[in-house]
Amino acid sequence: xxxxxxxxxxxxxxxxxxxxxxxxxxxxxxxxxxxxxxxxxxxxxxxxxxxxxxxxxxxxxxxxxxxxxxxxxxxxxxxxxxxxxxxxxxxxxxxxxxxxxxxxxxxxxxxxxxxxxxxxxxxxxxxxxxxxxxxxxxxxxxxxxxxxxxxxxxxxxxxxxxxxxxxxxxxxxxxxxxxxxxxxxxxxxxxxxxxxxxxxxxxxxxxxxxxxxxxxxxxxxxxxxxxxxxxxxxxxxxxxxxxxxxxxxxxxxxxxxxxxxxxxxxxxxxxxxxxxxxxxxxxxxxxxxxxxxxxxxxxxxxxxxxxxxxxxxxxxxxxxxxxxxxxxxxxxxxxxxxxxxxxxxxxxxxxxxxxxxxxxxxxxxxxxxxxxxxxxxxxxxxxxxxxxxxxxxxxxxxxxxxxxxxxxxxxxxxxxxxxxxxxxxxxxxxxxxxxxxxxxxxxxxxxxxxxxxxxxxxxxxxxxxxxxxxxxxxxxxxxxxxxxxxxxxxxxxxxxxxxxxxxxxxxxxxxxxxxxxxxxxxxxxxxxxxxxxxxxxxxxxx
Numbered sequence: 301x302x303x304x305x306x307x308x309x310x311x312x313x314x315x316x317x318x319x320x321x322x323x324x325x326x327x328x329x330x331x332x333x334x335x336x337x338x339x340x341x342x343x344x345x346x347x348x349x350x351x352x353x354x355x356x357x358x359x360x361x362x363x364x365x366x367x368x369x370x371x372x373x374x375x376x377x378x379x380x381x382x383x384x385x386x387x388x389x390x391x392x393x394x395x396x397x398x399x400x401x402x403x404x405x406x407x408x409x410x411x412x413x414x415x416x417x418x419x420x421x422x423x424x425x426x427x428x429x430x431x432x433x434x435x436x437x438x439x440x441x442x443x444x445x446x447x448x449x450x451x452x453x454x455x456x457x458x459x460x461x462x463x464x465x466x467x468x469x470x471x472x473x474x475x476x477x478x479x480x481x482x483x484x485x486x487x488x489x490x491x492x493x494x495x496x497x498x499x500x501x502x503x504x505x506x507x508x509x510x511x512x513x514x515x516x517x518x519x520x521x522x523x524x525x526x527x528x529x530x531x532x533x534x535x536x537x538x539x540x541x542x543x544x545x546x547x548x549x550x551x552x553x554x555x556x557x558x559x560x561x562x563x564x565x566x567x568x569x570x571x572x573x574x575x576x577x578x579x580x581x582x583x584x585x586x587x588x589x590x591x592x593x594x595x596x597x598x599x600x601x602x603x604x605x606x607x608x609x610x611x612x613x614x615x616x617x618x619x620x621x622x623x624x625x626x627x628x629x630x631x632x633x634x635x636x637x638x639x640x641x642x643x644x645x646x647x648x649x650x651x652x653x654x655x656x657x658x659x660x661x662x663x664x665x666x667x668x669x670x671x672x673x674x675x676x677x678x679x680x681x682x683x684x685x686x687x688x689x690x691x692x693x694x695x696x697x698x699x700x701x702x703x704x705x706x707x708x709x710x711x712x713x714x715x716x717x718x719x720x721x722x723x724x725x726x727x728x729x730x731x732x733x734x735x736x737x738x739x740x741x742x743x744x745x746x747x748x749x750x751x752x753x754x755x756x757x758x759x760x761x762x763x764x765x766x767x768x769x770x771x772x773x774x775x776x777x778x779x780x781x782x783x784x785x786x787x788x789x790x791x792x793x794x795x796x797x798x799x800x801x802x803x804x805x806x807x808x809x810x811x812x813x814x815x816x817x818x819x820x821x822x823x824x825x826x827x828x829x830x831x832x833x834x835x836x837x838x839x840x841x842x
Contacts, residue, residue, distance in 0.1 A: 303426070304317060304318070304426040304427060304432070306432055306435040306436035306439055306459065307436075307439070307458070307459045309354075309436050309464065309465045309468040309469060309472075310459060310460060310461070310462050310464060310465045311353075311464065312464065313353060313464055315353060316352065316353050316354070316355070316356055317353065317354055317355065317427055317468070318354070318355050318425050318426070318427055319355070319356060320339065320355060320356065320357070320422070320425075320752070320755065320756070322423045323421060323422060323423050323755060323756070323759060324420055324421045324422070324423060324759060324760070324763070326759070326762065326763055326766065327763060327766045327767055327770065328766070328770070328773070328774070329773065329774055329806070330762075330766065330800065335800075336800070337799060337800075339751065339755075340748060340751055342356045342748065343748075346358060346747060346748075348365070349364050349365055350363065350364060350365065350747070351363055351365070351464075351467035351468060351470065351471050353464060353467070353468060354427060354467075354468045354471045354472065354475075355425070355427060355471075355475075355752075356748075357471070357475075357748055357749060357751075357752040358471070358746065358747040358748060358749060359471055359474030359475065359511065359744065359749045359752070360470055360471060360473075360474050360503070360509065360510070360511050361511055361512055361746035361747055361749075362509045362510060362511060362512060362515075363467060363470045363471065363503070363509050365463075365467070366463070372463050375463065375466065375507070376461060376462070376463060376466055378506055378507045379461075379466045379502070379503075379506075379507065380444055380445075380461070381506060382502040382503070382505070382506030382507060383437075383440070383441060383444070383445060383502060384445065385502070385505075385506060386399065386498050386501070386502055387400070387441075387445070392498075392616075394616060395494065395497075395498065395616070398491055398494055399494050399495065399498050401490055401491075402434070402490040402491050402492055402494050402495055403434070403437075403438065403441075403495060405488060405490060406431060406434065406488075406490060406492070407487070407488060408431055408435075409487065410429075410431070411482075411485050411486055411487060412430040412431060412482035412485065412486055412492045413429045413430060413431065414485070415481045415482050415484065415485035416428070416429070416430050416481065416482060417477075417479070417481065417733040417734055417736075417757070417759075417760035417761070418475060418476065418477065418756055418757055420760060421756050421757070421759035421760045422756050427472065427475070428475055428756075430476070430482050430492045430493070431492065432472075433469070433472045433473070433475075433476070433495065433496060433499070434492055434495040434496075435456075436459070436465070436469055436472070437469065437495060437499060438456055439456055439457060439458060439459035440457075440459060440461055440465070440469075441457075442456045442457030443457035443458065443459055443460070443461070444457075444461060469499060470499070470503050470509065472496070472499075473496045473497075473499035473500045473503070474500070474511070474739075474741075474744075474749075475496075476493055476496035476739060477493075477699075477734040477736065477737075477738035477739040477741060477757055478493045478496060478497055478613065478738060478739035479493065479699040479703070479733075479734035479738045479739070480493050480699060480703050480704060481699070481703065481731070481732075481733065481734065484703055484730055484731065493739075496739075497613065497614075497739075500613065500614040500615075501614060501615060501616060503614075504614045504615040504618075505615055505616065505617065510614050510615060511614075511740070511744055511746065512746060513740070513743045513744045513745060513746060514610045514613060514614055514740045514743070514744065515610075515614070515615070515618075517743075518608070518610040518740075518743065519610050519611050519615070519618040519621075519622065520618075522606060522608060522610075522622060523618075523621055523622065523625070526601070526604070526605070526606060527572040527605065527606040527608075528572055528573070528606055528608040528610065529572045529573060529575075529576055529606075531572055531575065531576070531606075533600050533601075536575070536600055536605055537559075537600060539575045539576075539579070540557050540559060540598075542579070543557065543575075543579050543582060543583045543586070544556065544557055546579065546580075546583060547583050547586065547587060550583075550828065551587070551824045551828075552824070552825070553823075553824075555586055555587060555590050557586045557598065558596060558597045558598065559597065559598050559599070559600050560597065560598075560599060560600050560601075560633065561596075561597035561633070562633055562634055563633075563634045563635070564595050564596055564597040564633065564635050564636075565594070565595040565596065565635065565636050565637065566589075566594060566595065566596035566597070566635065566636070566637060566638075566639045566672075567596075567597060567598070567599060567604070567629070567630045567633060567635040567637070567638050567639065568585060568589070568596055568597070568598055568639050568641060568669070569598075569599075569604070569605065569606070569607040569626065569638060569639070569640055569641060569646070569650075570582050570585075570605070570606075570607055570641040570642075570643065570787075571606070571607050571608050571641065571642075571643035571646055571787035571788070572605065572606035572607075572608060573608070573787045573788075573791065574641065574642070574643075574787050575605075577787075577790075577791070578787070578790060578811065578812070580811065580815055580828070581641070581642060581787075581811070581812050581814060581815060582641070584812070584814035584815050584817065584818040584828070585641060585669070585814050587818050587821075588673065588676055588682065588814060588817060588818065591681070591682045591821070591823075592676045592679070592681045592682055593681060594672075596639075597633060597635065599629045599630070599633060601628075601629040601632065604626065604629030604630070604633075606626075607626070607640055607641065607643050607646030607649075607650065608622075608643070608645075608646060609622045609623060609626075609645070609646065609649035609650070609653075609654070610645075610740055610743075611649075612645065612648065612649045612653045612654075613645075613739050613740040614740070619649065619653065619654070620654075622649075623649065623650065623654035626638070626650065627663070627664050630664050631664060635664075636665065637664070637665040637666065637667060638650065638664060638665065638666040638667070639666075639667055639668075639669050639672065640666065640667070640668055640669060641669055642669070642785040642786055642787065642812045642813065642814065643786055643787045643788065644698030644699060644700035644701045644738070644786035644787075644788060644789060645700050645738070645740075645786075645788055646787075647668055647698075647700050647701045647704070647705055647707070648700035648701075648704045648705065650666045651666045651667065651668070651705060652700075652704055652705060668701065668705065668707045668710075670701070670707050670710040670711050670714075670785070670813075671707070671710045673710065673711075673714060673813065673814065673817065674710035674711075674713050674714050676817075677713070677714050677717050677718065677817070678713075682817075682821060683821065683822045683823065684717070684718055684817070684820040684821060684822065685820055685821075685822045686717065686718050686719065686720055686820060687720065688819055688820045688827065689718055689719045689720070689781075689816055689819055689820050690720050690721060691721060691778065691779045691780070691781060692721045692723065692768075692769055692771075692772055692778065692779075692780045692781065693715060693719040693721060693722045693723070693781045693783055693816070694722070694723055694724065694725055694765065694768040694769065694780075694781070694782055694783065695711065695712065695715055695722070695724065695725065695728065695783045696725065696732070696735060696761065696764075696765075696782055696783065696784040696785075696786075696789055696793065697725075697728055697729060697730075697732035698735075698784070698785060698786035698788075698789050699732065699734050699738050700738070700786075701785070701786065702729060702730055702732060703730050703732070706730075708729050708730065711783075711785060711813055714813060714816075714817065715783065715813070715816070718816060718817060718820045719816065723768055724768070725764040725765070725767070725768050726764065726767060726768075733760040733761055733764060734757070734760075734761065735758060735761045735784070735786075735788075735789040735792040735793055735796075736753055736754070736756075736757035736758025736759070736760075736761055736792045736796070737753070737757075737758070737788045737789055737791055737792025737793075738788065738789075741753050741757055741792070742787075742788035742789070742791040742792045743788070743791070750795070753792070753795075754795060754796055754799045757792075758792055758793075758795070758796045761792070761793070761796070762796050762800065762802075765782055765793075765802075765808065769808070773806055773808075774806065775806075775807075776805065776806055776807045777807070778807065779807050779809050779831060779832065780806070780807060780808045780809065781809050781810070781811070781816070782808065782809070782810040783810075783811070783812065783813055783816060784810055784811070784812065785812045785813040785814075786812075790810060790811070790812065793810045794810065797810065809829070809831055811829070815828060815829065819832070
């Protein structure tokens with residue numbers, strides 16, 4: 301373990317605090333030489349304009365070095381001004397109380413470090429210890445906002461501010477998935493990840509600095525076009541038609557997806573990424589909801605068909621704008637409730653975080669789709685044959701559905717009923733580890749951040765997947781299925797499996813929970829999964 305201290309973030313530009321060389325070991329078959337891709341060298345050109353002095357990684361591509369001494373002084377001054385606003389009820393009323401609790405009452409017991417997948421996966425690099433980041437912010441606050449005298453220095457305000465400290469702290473805020481496993485394990489119930497989130501908000505709301513993927517290509521694009529993917533209303537209609545045709549080709553049965561149906565019970569909202577990257581998922585929802593006879597609809601209005609809200613990761617104002625737009629779409633259709641599809645951060649944004657941002661007349665009931673899906677299985681309205689899913693299946697728990705909302709059992713009840721070879725990851729449920737894509741990381745691909753994301757942030761989840769399938773992992777004939785009922789988690793797991801070639805070498809597949817449900821439906825004469833269709837006739841009845 302290195303001996304870095306929070307004060308070391310003030311070291312000069314010439315010092316890179318850590319290098320990423322040794323990581324947490326992976327289990328078989330990735331415990332052998334040559335199974336893990338090697339690191340890519342840091343481009344020299346990036347060092348002049350970005351902060352590479354933390355760990356050689358650039359997470360926030362918009363965090364660039366000031367060009368002049370005057371700009372540097374203004375940069376630091378804006379940071380200190382933003383720090384004032386973090387601690388003000390007038391400017392941070394939604395999150396001030398939990399933020400202050402985590403900031404003021406941390407006992408530094410290190411339980412959060414033992415719980416942190418990033419700290420553990422990195423080989424216990426000190427800069428990734430959760431309290432390293434929060435302690436650096438405490439020292440700066442006590443030095444510059446608590447008088448700055450001798451007494452402040454004796455109470456932790458013993459760190460001078462400089463440009464490198466601000467830049468490194470800005471990068472450190474994007475070395476946390478905001479998965480809240482630290483809060484789950486804190487003996488005082490404090491949420492250390494909230495400190496990372498508030499640092500992000502400081503940089504975005506006060507300094508105008510946020511990653512391109514989250515802000516320009518995420519939030520701003522969503523507010524402009526209605527979708528974080530840039531998918532406008534006409535494109536949405538075309539995709540719905542494409543999905544209907546795909547369902548007919550895949551199942552031999554025609555389904556009409558209800559769009560803009562007034563007065564429906566349910567407005568179903570998906571992460572827009574599903575339509576483009578995993579259309580089998582919204583298609584499976586349509587099949588299940590129609591066969592179960594539910595009164596539901598989708599919206600073609602701006603923001604009505606995209607459950608994404610990246611604002612919750614970095615900017616309260618942007619998060620509020622999107623939450624209100626989504627609720628307006630529901631009110632205009634006169635639906636009774638919003639039901640959130642397989643997207644973890646959409647669950648947290650719509651059902652938890654937005655309650656701090658959009659209340660009163662702007663409220664409308666919002667709930668998870670998982671209890672509804674469980675009830676479809678239990679009701680008998682749809683007939684299933686579990687033997688159609690007779691291959692090893694494990695479940696990834698999306699942090700924002702399970703830990704942040706407490707939706708733990710419905711998805712397990714579905715898998716236990718429909719998957720004979722279901723096995724849990726260790727640990728699982730509220731103690732699960734993040735996939736590495738949480739906190740916005742799943743869409744952050746600029747510069748060399750993807751490599752860090754896969755090698756560090758996703759490492760613990762990849763280890764869990766390998767451990768869950770140890771009995772069959774090296775047999776490529778047997779499909780092994782990672783059920784990841786969340787768009788952003790699927791994106792992280794897709795990239796993880798691609799990097800390690802786990803699908804090509806060992807037949808590790810992934811998708812959501814609704815696809816497994818449709819695959820088990822007895823009314824269809826062939827599998828829903830394309831990777832199961834070859835040789836299906838010969839395997840029937842296994």
